[in-house]
Amino acid sequence: MSGHGTPIPMTSRKSPPLKGVAEVPGDKSVSHRSLILGALAVGETQVTGLLEGEDVLDTARAMRAFGAEIVRHGPGAWSIHGVGTGGFAEPENVIDCGNSGTGVRLIMGAMATTPISATFTGDASLRKRPMGRVTDPLALFGAEARGRRGGRLPLTLTGAAEPVPVHYEVPVPSAQVKSAVLLAALNAPGDTVVIEKEATRDHTERMLRGFGAQISVEPQGSGRVITLTGQPELAAQTLAVPRDPSSAAFPVCAALIVEGSEVLVPGIGLNPTRAGLFTTLLEMGADITFENRREEGGEPVADLRVCHGALTGVEVPPERAASMIDEFPILAAVAAFAEGTTVMRGVKELRVKESDRIDAMARGLEACGVMVEEEEDMLTVHGRGPGGVAGGATVASHLDHRIAMSFLCLGLGAQAPVRVDDASPIATSFPAFEALIAGLGGAVARSNA
Numbered sequence: 056m057s058g059h060g061t062p063i064p065m066t067s068r069k070s071p072p073l074k075g076v077a078e079v080p081g082d083k084s085v086s087h088r089s090l091i092l093g094a095l096a097v098g099e100t101q102v103t104g105l106l107e108g109e110d111v112l113d114t115a116r117a118m119r120a121f122g123a124e125i126v127r128h129g130p131g132a133w134s135i136h137g138v139g140t141g142g143f144a145e146p147e148n149v150i151d152c153g154n155s156g157t158g159v160r161l162i163m164g165a166m167a168t169t170p171i172s173a174t175f176t177g178d179a180s181l182r183k184r185p186m187g188r189v190t191d192p193l194a195l196f197g198a199e200a201r202g203r204r205g206g207r208l209p210l211t212l213t214g215a216a217e218p219v220p221v222h223y224e225v226p227v228p229s230a231q232v233k234s235a236v237l238l239a240a241l242n243a244p245g246d247t248v249v250i251e252k253e254a255t256r257d258h259t260e261r262m263l264r265g266f267g268a269q270i271s272v273e274p275q276g277s278g279r280v281i282t283l284t285g286q287p288e289l290a291a292q293t294l295a296v297p298r299d300p301s302s303a304a305f306p307v308c309a310a311l312i313v314e315g316s317e318v319l320v321p322g323i324g325l326n327p328t329r330a331g332l333f334t335t336l337l338e339m340g341a342d343i344t345f346e347n348r349r350e351e352g353g354e355p356v357a358d359l360r361v362c363h364g365a366l367t368g369v370e371v372p373p374e375r376a377a378s379m380i381d382e383f384p385i386l387a388a389v390a391a392f393a394e395g396t397t398v399m400r401g402v403k404e405l406r407v408k409e410s411d412r413i414d415a416m417a418r419g420l421e422a423c424g425v426m427v428e429e430e431e432d433m434l435t436v437h438g439r440g441p442g443g444v445a446g447g448a449t450v451a452s453h454l455d456h457r458i459a460m461s462f463l464c465l466g467l468g469a470q471a472p473v474r475v476d477d478a479s480p481i482a483t484s485f486p487a488f489e490a491l492i493a494g495l496g497g498a499v500a501r502s503n504a
């Protein structure tokens with residue numbers, strides 16, 4: 056539950072070469088889904104490598120409120136005793152999903168076809184984010200949502216008593232919307248069909264199949280048609296969560312920013328629907344090697360070795376945006392150290408994340424002496440080359456973990472220190488960020504308010 060506490064200002068400064076091994080936490084998307092699917096399965100699901108960030112802990116609390124028994128056995132080791140499809144109980148209190156769009160949207164989907172009501176809220180960031188994109192398709196199943204104007208939280212959702220399957224084309228590229236519809240479809244009789252025009256992360260589909268649901272995925276243009284047969288009995292699973300590529304992006308990019316660095320980032324999930332940042336960095340000339348490629352927990356995984364070297368600006372094709380949607384802030388920070396211009400198009404979804412990430416990056420980069428251009432759907436960064444970023448500014452994180460971490464990484468290579476006004480949101484996805492960067496030799500520390 057971020058955003059409820061005292062701000063934690065943090066500062067980073069020009070650092071000696073980063074060296075060592077960066078063990079990043081478990082994947083946030085897979086962690087949320089492990090808890091939710093575990094709660095809907097029959098029997099006891101065992102999870103290792105679960106991300107213990109605030110977003111995921113809020114989802115665990117929510118699943119308990121809906122009746123699942125959840126036990127933490129040790130770091131990252133959890134068990135979930137599920138209630139079965141359609142078995143959710145009505146929560147007695149408001150469900151607070153903190154800072155997490157994934158948490159609230161997937162949970163709304165998971166309860167939308169069970170005849171119970173639940174009221175959802177979140178922190179100041181989450182209460183600004185659009186929920187109509189999920190409650191609109193959930194209404195097609197027969198669920199009813201009453202929220203603030205503009206479909207904002209707090210919002211009460213009443214699940215359908217007699218749900219019907221739906222045929223739904225997702226109007227925005229969003230794995231959260233797709234997943235909410237698929238989770239709702241679990242308790243609707245018959246086949247639900249979800250069409251996405253652009254492929255987004257497919258963890259829900261992979262995991263539903265693993266839990267025993269009948270699901271087919273057919274490519275269609277650059278998107279997919281997904282068909283799920285409702286009312287399966289989901290069987291408890293043993294799950295190993297791969298390490299999060301979106302968290303790995305920070306030590307990888309920090310090593311690209313700080314001259315002389317060489318860092319190993321082991322065991323990173325490289326699902327193609329998540330790996331767009333690494334493709335882009337390679338196009339910029341980054342020295343990244345993918346060692347020991349293997350499969351873990353149903354996802355492709357590799358150890359990433361990253362060495363600092365010269366980078367050149369690139370144009371990121373819009374069709375790649377979905378596969379690196381959370382990585383644009385850190386890409387914008389890296390682009391500041393490249394020679395030439397980096398153009399990011401097709402990125403308007405960034406405006407409805409924890410903050411308006413196009414605006415937050417643009418203002419912060421300008422404050423650090425980097426020229427940018429911004430349009431509704433585009434961000435351009437004019438690189439200043441290695442050693443050319445001035446820094447020397449305080450940047451607002453806007454309750455957004457990725458903005459905070461991106462500017463702290465930028466400060467590791469800037470001429471003057473970069474202060475982030477509030478680094479507390481980092482705990483939502485990457486609680487060990489400060490310790491991990493410091494462990495590599497990066498100069499990052501809490502600063503005075």
Ligand SMILES: O=C(O)C1=C[C@@H](OP(=O)(O)O)[C@@H](O)[C@H](O)C1
Pocket residue numbers: 083084085156157228229230231232234256380381404
């Ligand atoms: O499904 C998921 O786990 C996520 C989907 C993405 O959001 P959208 O579906 O809104 O693009 C992403 O930004 C978020 O961090 C995690």
Ligand SMILES: C=C(OP(=O)(O)O)C(=O)O
Pocket residue numbers: 154155156157158381408409457484
């Ligand atoms: C957008 C993000 O998360 P969420 O939508 O779950 O808040 C993110 O982690 O970058």
